[in-house]
Amino acid sequence: MGGSIAGMTTAAYLSKYFKRITIIENDDVLNEILMKSKDKELLDYRCNLKCSSSLGRSGVTQSYQIHVLQGEGSNILFKLFPNLKNKLLNEYGARLCSLKNDFRFVIGDVLLNKYLTEDLYWFCIDRFTLETVLRRELCSQYDQQQI
Structure with missing residues (x-):
């Protein structure tokens, strides 16, 4: 499986059933800058890139655009990675937004x-x-297994 959100989520889930899981990823996602930078440094890298392929995943052109995790998708992620929600909200600037109050969906x-x-x-x-x-989180949480 690949190193995308879906691939890492699948690896975390399958770790309950297998001793070893292999993730194959074309981009250099385990480079030292990404894996060892502090939260503020990571946000700086994200905001100051000369081009979207200079760091991270060149195969994902929408990598720096805002994404929304809806309902059950976020529940599954937060169940598999218990520390993820607090880290994203408190350290990495994520927002929990109300569909009723923070968004406007207008058609005609x-x-x-x-x-x-x-x-x-x-x-x-x-x-x-x-x-x-x-x-x-995947690397630290499942360190004892071979992922």
């Missing part, structure tokens, strides 16, 4: 989320930061 002058009976929360962060922190 109709506000679609105006009458929500239940509020939904989305976890907002750029993919570069999410993948880097997720990769660090």
Whole structure:
């Protein structure tokens, strides 16, 4: 499997059933800058890149765009990686946003989320930061196994 969000999530899940899991990734995602930089340094790298392929994953052109983790997707990630949510919120600038209050969905002058009976929360962060922190968590949390 690859080293994307889906690949790392799958590796974490499969670690319950297998002693060894192999992730094959074309990009140099385990380089020292990404794996050893502090949270502030990582945010600086993300914000000051000359081009999106200069650090991180050149195969993912949308790496530096904002991504949204919705409902069950974020629940699964946070279950597999118990420290991830607090780290992303407190150290890496992620935001937990209310669908009812923080977003506006309009089609043909109709506000679609105006009458929500239940509020939904989305976890907002750029993919570069999410993948880097997720990769660090995978390496530290499953250090005893061969991933």
